Amino acid sequence: MLLIATAGGFEHFVGRLHPLLLHFPIALILLAALIEGVRYVFGRREQPSPSATTCLWAGLLMAALAVWAGWELAEQQGDTGGQIALHRWTAIACLVATALAAAAWVMRRTKGRDWTGPHVAMLLLAGVLVAVSGHFGAELVWGEGWILSSGESAEPLDTDRQAGGPATWARVESIFMAHCAKCHGAKRQKAGLRLVPWTAIFGGDSADWVVRAGNVEASPLHSAITMPRAEEGAMPPEDKAEPLTSAEVETITQWIQAGATGPDGQAPPDGQAPPESQVPSVPEAPPATSPPTRGDQDA
Ligand code: HEC
Structure with missing residues (x-):
């Protein structure tokens, strides 16, 4: 297969897809949360919105793929440390919340108790988590505090300050x-x-x-x-x-x-x-x- 033939094998290929895949769950989950959140506020609680439903299930699939690819990427790069852990575990928490939102959606569709509240709550939680995880991920790539920075990298240290002295x-x-x-x-x-x-x-x-x-x-x-x-x-x-x-x-x-x-x-x-x-x-x-x-x- 063409995919497997790429340099570094299949896992490497999957890992390199992370930067591409990650945008899908962010957009889809946020959109699903937004639509259902607004409908909830305006009292439209009978049935889930069809467009939010599409976003939810597509978002769940893409979140699972992005988490998998991200895991492979970190493995390949031997990437460890607290910053990676924050990004990884908020992303996994987001995946779990999205799966629970999907489960609540199923319950909502089947007759019985009203599952609208749990469904919307889980979607909002997943939306928050995808934003937080995305922020940590961006910090990994762009550096800490990137969101408020001017785009200039931190002021370079004057490492030649004591040039000529002993190499301490x-x-x-x-x-x-x-x-x-x-x-x-x-x-x-x-x-x-x-x-x-x-x-x-x-x-x-x-x-x-x-x-x-x-x-x-x-x-x-x-x-x-x-x-x-x-x-x-x-x-x-x-x-x-x-x-x-x-x-x-x-x-x-x-x-x-x-x-x-x-x-x-x-x-x-x-x-x-x-x-x-x-x-x-x-x-x-x-x-x-x-x-x-x-x-x-x-x-
Ligand atoms: C942008 C991230 C990044 C920066 C900045 C960086 N490294 Fe690395 N470093 C890596 C990665 C990724 C690897 C492992 C893959 C590789 O060898 O390319 C690595 C591997 C190494 C290794 C080999 C480790 C081993 O156990 O084989 C050494 C030594 C090293 N880096 C030293 C440095 C030094 C010294 C600096 C600063 C002058 C530096 N690195 C800056 C990402 C970085």
Whole structure:
């Protein structure tokens, strides 16, 4: 089948549909809630409106598809953290509320007790939830506070402020905060990676650490910020953000070489720090220890 033949397999294909699908449940559920809400206020309570009914059932189907696609997308991107959780669970709550509204619709159509109240109430709840979830989702893409922002991104931190001084964690942290924390910070951890605070870099299984104190070549983080922009795995991702300046790359490089020390000058756990580098000073020599090979970029 054509669908399955797309790069990355069927799940990847489903995941990439999320940005397309998500607009349908938003429009359909809000419309159904609006129509039934207005009819309720004006006392038209005998039978559900045919157009609201169409929106409700189509909205339920599209909400289920959008939730599925969104789930796949987050899995693919290794996307975790509080912001994703808020978006995911409000979306699932919306799907449940829409399903309950559909169930109430069925009850309303079958003779017996009057189910108009529960039907309209569930539709309104689903409408609120779809709006809230949509807002969290937009924050994931556009950044927090996007709705009130002027469209300009946050004022860039002056990361070169102390240029020339020792490559301390404080300087590296401000670079990470400015360029990486959006995806590898407290709220969200793409690829399960968190870069701030310092302890987050050296948490978990040491085999997964992206910084190898004193060893630039062996640090996946260093390859990620120095590999050609077009290559997969280049950070920050080419389509999402501006690259680091060479001064910023240099600061990070020196920090790693000097032992990747923490806020108090402490060495990372596991005794990985190189000798005599408690207070990181700037080594002038570039890392010319291994011959340049193309293979050093595939970390
Ligand atoms: C727009 C979101 C985004 C930004 C900003 C971003 N990254 Fe990433 N990062 C990702 C994604 C997605 C992945 C996993 C997929 C990939 O490798 O492309 C990833 C993977 C990585 C990895 C590999 C993790 C592993 O365990 O293999 C490193 C290292 C990394 N990023 C470092 C950085 C650094 C350093 C910055 C800032 C200079 C940065 N990233 C900025 C989204 C981002």
